[in-house]
Amino acid sequence: MAEGLRERKKRETRQRISDIATGLFLEHGFLTVTIADVAEAADVSVNTVYNYFPAKEDLFFDRSAGVVEQLSRWVRGRDEGESAARAVLRELRAEAEAVSPRIGLMQGYDRFMRVIHEAPPLRSRLWSLQQEIHDHLEATLREETGAPDGDPLPGLIAGQISWIHQTVFVTIGREMVAGRNPDEVSREVLVLLDDIEELLSEKVLNYAVRGAQ
Template sequence: MTTDTLGLREQKKLETRQLISDQATRLFIERGFEETTIADIAHAARVAKKTVTNYFARKEDLALDHHEQFVASLANVVASRAPGQSALAALREAFLEAARQQNPVAGFAGLPFTRMIEQSPTLVARLRDLHEQREQALAAVLRAETNAVDDDITPDAVGAQLGAAHRVLFQQIQRLTLEGLPGDEVAERVTASALRVFDLLHPSLGDYAIRPRP
């Protein structure tokens, strides 16, 4: 099998996955997450039910399609911070940029999608779980970056504080979106909130996990 053939096959898989995700999102918004079945999604995407479950192990993953990126987001920011930059400074900079771009991973999902999540107890619970996973992933990177010993609770405590800060900001974005505010105004308000939140954390965490300069 040629490299071109492999490339076409992978492209086809990506296209099928995106088609399923798009159809699922449309149905979830139109009918509600709880009311939409895997069979409904398969029919809309013109694929077998097994194809849907092969691409998405959980129904919730069809709605929260970027869950892996979300869970890894804070850890990735800290792992790639610049020399001389602390974990807090890197996360502050990254969040302000995400707000400027109105990045969906930061919570800028638009009114229909945000309302769909808010009306589904299953998705609310899943999102809570993803926030916890993101916090744990961040703590793991902080532990590695600071060479903390196994019984040092500091990385876990710092990860919890930084994770909670992002969770509060995420929830504010959702709340303002549900109030019907346009994206630009949501971004402006949450930016002001983020500056306040990160300033509150700076006295205790401003010098934590500063990446050494070469």
């Protein structure tokens, strides 16, 4: 029981530091705020912050692990008779129809995106995250299809699916920064997803179809 309490306290401390850091970054900018500023605001030592977040960028992208694994989760959860690409398209459509904050369809998302655009280290980390998303999805597709290590197809399909995901997020980010209404943007994203699906080849759309369980 004591071990469980310690772990819960660690999670709470980590979350509190992350929330405080995000607020400071949004208010003052990523480059202006220091780790010492975060530590002071959170009433912890600088070393404590580094114990939870090895790099300053980790404070801003605290939930990146969930983002990296998202496409793989959608692919693994695809329905019987559904391909990997169609599963991702379905999930993105559902998020857009729900005007979901998970894909940036919310007031205030423009502040988040501006912080990234104004900070080269964050733009660099975002690029790295996109590569991690691709690599994680490639590994998932290889596992789901049983493709051998030398088969290039899982990587190529992962690139196509990652492009779908990235295009949607880039479009939403751009429109929200422009001050658009989330409801309006969500409708445009649904049209965009239809356009994207029309561009995809049958080979992409029919890759990794789940058979009967």
